[in-house]
Amino acid sequence: MYICPMHNKELLKGTLKTIILKLLAEKGRMYGYEITQTVKGMTEGQIQLTEGALYPTLHKLEADGFVTTEKEKIGKRVRKYYTLTPNGTKAASVKVAEFEEFVRLIGLLLHPKTSMQ
Amino acid sequence: MMVELSEKQTDLVEQLIEGSELSYHPFKEELLDHICTDIESRMEAGNAFPSAIEQAFDTFPKDEIKEIEEEILSSLNQKHAIMKKVSLVALASLLLCSTFIWAHQQEPPSISPLGTTFEITSAFGQRVHPILKEKKMHLGVDFRAPEGTPVMATSDGKVVKAGETYGYGIRIIIQHDESYQTLYAQLSALNVEVGQEVKKGDVIGKVGSSGLSTAPHLHYEVKKDGKYEDPEKYLKP
Numbered sequence: 022m023y024i025c026p027m028h029n030k031e032l033l034k035g036t037l038k039t040i041i042l043k044l045l046a047e048k049g050r051m052y053g054y055e056i057t058q059t060v061k062g063m064t065e066g067q068i069q070l071t072e073g074a075l076y077p078t079l080h081k082l083e084a085d086g087f088v089t090t091e092k093e094k095i096g097k098r099v100r101k102y103y104t105l106t107p108n109g110t111k112a113a114s115v116k117v118a119e120f121e122e123f124v125r126l127i128g129l130l131l132h133p134k135t136s137m138q
Numbered sequence: 139m140m141v142e143l144s145e146k147q148t149d150l151v152e153q154l155i156e157g158s159e160l161s162y163h164p165f166k167e168e169l170l171d172h173i174c175t176d177i178e179s180r181m182e183a184g185n186a187f188p189s190a191i192e193q194a195f196d197t198f199p200k201d202e203i204k205e206i207e208e209e210i211l212s213s214l215n216q217k218h219a220i221m222k223k224v225s226l227v228a229l230a231s232l233l234l235c236s237t238f239i240w241a242h243q244q245e246p247p248s249i250s251p252l253g254t255t256f257e258i259t260s261a262f263g264q265r266v267h268p269i270l271k272e273k274k275m276h277l278g279v280d281f282r283a284p285e286g287t288p289v290m291a292t293s294d295g296k297v298v299k300a301g302e303t304y305g306y307g308i309r310i311i312i313q314h315d316e317s318y319q320t321l322y323a324q325l326s327a328l329n330v331e332v333g334q335e336v337k338k339g340d341v342i343g344k345v346g347s348s349g350l351s352t353a354p355h356l357h358y359e360v361k362k363d364g365k366y367e368d369p370e371k372y373l374k375p
Binding site: 052053054058072073076077080081084095096097098099100101 | 143145149164165167168170171174175179202209214
């Protein structure tokens, strides 16, 4: 799953799809390694996606029609870029909204006093 | 400083990946780029190629590569398995439907209930009822026949009614399929009971004069999809 010294794996487990969809919505097109580096950079190195979590999720998103891929030759290598499909764009906004609401509700549970004011 | 691996270096990485015996080409290709990029960024951070490649594969052990591939394939196969299941079900129901339709098409009554020799005394259609003396629709045909003549089922089916009514007297109704139903009336005896499966040609009862009848005869009706048909159309195969 994730290598995240400070964060519980289980907490992040269900959010990987949301994170990937959101990143693709922001950046347009990305390749696998770029996604891991972007997540690492944005979280001050605290959240590092492992390849074992990333690629199965990316391939699943592709199979489900949320992303399409295009290949580009880089010397001897082939780089695979992921882009959101229209369905993927919709899924991204729904998932992000869902997760924000979830975070808000957890906030209500964790800080009952603050939220009652 | 931008680093890009040489062809030789890329080949080396590829060889190391080969060691994991991956079978899913799209992932193999993607992984090669992933690890090469990782090595390049480690080299950009100041490492030499040998230590960069070692570090890259340290965080990415061979057996883990194989596991990732398996996970990808299983998530994709799940989808395929579902699709397979769906298409199998579709195929099965299509087959079932066509057998059903085929079976239906095999079912119309195709013999005379009295065998090859018969005499029709009253045809299907408008007529004056012999007893009621009113113009009435005759819903079947009447066969003249001596009392006790065996009456046969005109197609395979299931007996849905076998008993006596005021008008028909002793009568049998056979359901052949969803479309066809036949009725045999004015009988003197029943050889079958409700629920019994019968074959074309099975003797199901005997000619009589029960019900509203003036002389021994067989009243025979054919219904298709609830509508009365002229039985004379169904006396021969």
